[in-house]
Amino acid sequence: MYLICLDLEGVLTPEIWEAVAIAFGIDKLKLTTRDIPDYDVLMKQRLKILRNNNITLKDIQEIIADIDLLPGALDFLEWLRSNTQVIIATGSFIEFIQPLAKKLNYPLIFCHNLEIDKTGMIINYSLRLKDMKKKTVRALKKLKYNVIAVGDSYNDIRMLKEADFGILFRPPANVQKEFPQFPVVTEYSELKNHISNHIKLKSL
Ligand SMILES: [Mg+2]
Known part of the structure; x- marks a missing residue:
């Protein structure tokens, strides 16, 4: 699965x-x-x-x-969630992402949290778990899931490497060049195709 x-x-x-x-x-x-x-x-x-x-x-x-989702992101995520199970793993913080979670129709999100002082200033950040993205994939694999991971940047690479199949979505040129082992996609339609084809191929 x-x-x-x-x-x-x-x-x-x-x-x-x-x-x-x-x-x-x-x-x-x-x-x-x-x-x-x-x-x-x-x-x-x-x-x-x-x-x-x-x-x-x-x-x-x-x-x-006031930040809008990327154009097409919600349709893509809805399609994905209606076809398989999805976890969003982000290096961001619960205090930041709540409005975005609402716009995404509240998917499951693994993230971190901030430390705030009495005046409302952010004084520190707290990682729920170091190397969380990679450890998430590893834990899911222990639960007998096949994992496809999608990310765009350096902090996703360990997650992509740990996954059964890793995909770079709109990465900057330096990330794309440094990690040529991952397919690169720039549109959600391509991402849909990559995911569907991979799952179909492996289920044969
Ligand atoms: Mg990113």
Whole structure:
């Protein structure tokens, strides 16, 4: 039986931090795991910028509430959920993704959480589990699922490698070049085809 693990940002939604960066006019907040593969270095830099600019969790949540899904993302996800089981595994935080979860009709999402102080400033982040995406796939395989994983960036590669079949969706050129073993797709229709064909082929 198949289970599909999807990354969130870059696969179903735009990059949250990019939207926040644009809203506040802070270019350095645009950097993502596409640019800085070490997540801890990246997050500490983000939190420092927020602190220095007095940006609270509420300020960010207001921006996230206005983020639209990628065009076609909801149709794709609905199709996928009506045909197989889906888990979204994201490096983002529950405090950020709730409005996006609503727009996606509340799929199952594995994520992390933030630490907030009394003034509403984000003071730290807490990973529910280190290397969560990969460990999710590994655990599902122990439960006798075949796993197809879809991601776009460096922080998805270990998940894609662990999966029975990994697919890169709209990856940046450097990720695509560094990991040529994964098929690359740019449209949801292609992604549907890849997933359907793989499941059909393996079920024969
Ligand atoms: Mg992503």
